[in-house]
Amino acid sequence: MDPNVFARSILVITEKNMRIYYFKGPVVVFGLLFPLIMFLTFFIGRNLDIVLFFPGFLGMMLFFTASSVGPLITPWEKREKTYERLISLPVILESIIIGDLLAGAIFGVAITTIVFVVCAELLHLPLMNAGLLALSFVLGSIAFAALGTLLASPTTDNPSNIMMLSSLVRLPLIFVSGIFIPLGQLSGWEWILTSLSPLTYLVDLFHASLNGDAVYPPWLDILALVIVILVFIGSAKVIQKRNLVKGI
């Protein structure tokens, strides 16, 4: 396999996805408005410490934005009947998965960076470790864009089915990831449940990089996110390969 052709196929798929899917209704609603409304609903009218809760808000923002593009792409292409043409171009399954993932990750990083910069200016937020924050952005966006790609993998040509599945998976995660209740205040079964959510490790990394009050060591958060990325991408590949064999 020619690595240049492979890299090119990924970049062109990413460009195609950015041009077509960034402005679709479900991406704007589930990727931008939804996390904002969730946070405002939780924050307004309550005397909460914004510095303490900002890492959770940032984690939720990156989680929703990065995972909102992927679930839309493949079902949309199957419905519009552009998917078969795409596969017949010089691409392989891995190009499509990584291209979809990159489109979601870039969307997540771009929107979340804007939100962070604006909030940091307005609210005078602390920043303990800029390098770790940048790494958190990259790892978090890739992990949750990979989740979006995995959610798009089941066979359907109906994007609303996948968006429903996506909400079913994503909404419970934000309640068990240390966003609304700081990780340090959890114990027992709540602690165990929270440890199972990949979003927990991103929120904890944000705590480490912004406030320096993380619960886990950063290397553990990073390792957890890397494992999550590999599991999500591997699972998406297995499911989509099976779809290709079945011709669906």
Add this chain to the structure above:
Amino acid sequence: MGLLCNFEFGTPRMDAIEAKNLRKSFGPVTAVDDVSITIPEGSIFGFLGPNGAGKTTTIRMMTGVLIPDAGTVQILGTDVNKDPLTAKLKLGVIPENGTVYSDLTAEQNILITAKFYGMDRASRESRTGEILARLGLMERRNDLVRTFSKGMRQRISVACAIVHSPPVLILDEPTVGLDVYSRRLVIETVRHMNREGSTILLTTHNIDEANALCSTISIINRGKIVATGSPEKLKKTFDTSRYVEVSFDRPVGHGLFSAPGITRAEPWGDKWRVYTDDPDRAVKHLASVAEREHLTIVSIATSNPTLEEAFVKLTAGA
């Protein structure tokens, strides 16, 4: 590199497509059963068959869209499943159920497709302009494809398939449902691409189209290739389907057509269609009975065997 099997003017030529023993099942249904096809470089190859015969499944395996259960496909010597990126670079494809992006303009669709093939910016732009002009879409190049008719969308689909001047062009039912103008443009583009050196694999329901375009035809039925040859060779296989159409100045009965060499006769509008394996003998018989019965022959015509007859006989019961 694949087998060198064609020689023209002493120059060895490679097979453009070589599919060997392709097999694909969906659950208990065998859609393609041990299909092998070899298409020499430079030819226009037609793939015919009734609905559900396995044409599209075969094409999808050849283009890397579907993974076969067994068998191999080589495009100009490159295995589609072992090295799909290299194989697909040599292909231009119009899938049966594939269309272009309706959220992009005509020009954007062609340009982004050209990027997949690694064309540089200048080549992409000049080639896109050239193709849009040839396909009569220059004035609509900046319009979103969602505003296009089916014929115009199909022309954009063709444009995307040929933008990189592929050595092998695979078209699955490219003219189905098109208006006459779009159909002619598509066919003319296929011919043009072949003149420019592309090998063409075409599936179609339109037998006249296959007859006019293709140098070789394979007919597939129930997942198996039932015949392969030139259109003329396939027609001759069914020489017994030749007939004579005759009309007289007054109605006649069935008994008039009982003679050696005439297999059957049936009323055909105001005429009779007389099927025979020897038209010369049948015409002489009809002339002699007309003389004997004092009938005037109003019209008489012989028909050559048609590709449609061959197709119907080969796919009977499908």
